[in-house]
């Protein structure tokens with residue numbers, strides 16, 4: 001039988017919670033953890049092994065070096081230094097995180113890794129692109145959690161406002177996993193009924209949309225202020241991405257994907273609805289947007305490009321690879 005092997009590079013707050021989520025949900029038969037902090041790595045391996053007897057599923061947990069990840073089906077990238085985020089701007093981590101991936105992604109690939117990489121590390125869209133470039137993996141096989149977590153925050157806020165269950169709401173945060181993200185309100189719907197129509201009849205659906213967007217974006221910082229990190233939201237997002245790949249679900253959810261003409265954009269990764277299956281992002285799904293929303297999405301993409309210019313050479317990532 002083929003074992004499902006998931007590697008995680010960086011087992012800080014986020015990586016450790018991702019490992020626990022994957023173990024608890026029975027999504028991995030084997031977890032392979034890597035961290036440059038050897039003491040922390042040893043502790044996380046031990047703590048997870050100590051849980052196995054009482055978990056619903058069996059899982060093996062071990063540590064490894066960057067070049068020992070060839071048997072991983074999926075690699076989760078969650079390195080970082082969360083203390084750098086006290087500025088409340090994900091970009092302040094960029095100099096550190098880009099330097100890290102520049103160092104170890106070539107080592108991972110030299111070790112023979114040939115699976116799918118899901119990036120969490122911030123700034124998510126830019127680091128995902130850098131990993132895609134360094135890895136040389138085919139298009140779609142590297143993607144980021146992107147606005148997947150922000151979408152979950154938005155749906156949570158919409159559920160609280162309307163009383164409708166999360167899973168009956170179709171809504172997306174799109175663009176940058178950062179300050180400039182946007183909501184295509186005109187396609188937002190509740191069980192297929194458009195928000196715009198519902199708002200004409202029912203006051204629960206009449207709310208300040210800009211405020212709602214700000215609440216959703218601010219959710220991350222509410223979590224960060226009290227605990228110095230975010231954990232449950234992101235590890236749940238990651239676990240859904242992993243399940244979609246492992247079970248070839250063809251599930252549509254927001255993720256950071258390369259854009260090659262979709263939404264009239266190219267040369268960057270951004271948060272968009274993606275069809276996710278065994279080959280990673282298999283299709284970018286283009287949802288209908290009105291003219292104002294299209295313009296807002298383009299300005300999100302411009303913000304990502306502007307941030308990329310700070311650190312990376314303006315190199316091309318060919319779409320036909």
Ligand SMILES: NC(=O)c1ccc[n+]([C@@H]2O[C@H](COP(=O)([O-])OP(=O)(O)OC[C@H]3O[C@@H](n4cnc5c(N)ncnc54)[C@H](O)[C@@H]3O)[C@@H](O)[C@H]2O)c1
Pocket residue numbers: 009010011012013014015034035036037040078079080081082083085093097100101104119120121122123124145146149177229230231234
């Ligand atoms: N995309 C999202 O939605 C989202 C959500 C939450 C956090 N994040 C990001 O995830 C990253 C991790 O956050 P965290 O709270 O776990 O940070 P953290 O500081 O708690 O942990 C980072 C871990 O990475 C390790 N590390 C650093 N450089 C490494 C390297 N070169 N090789 C191996 N390990 C290395 C550190 O030793 C540490 O254990 C950050 O970039 C954070 O901003 C993203």
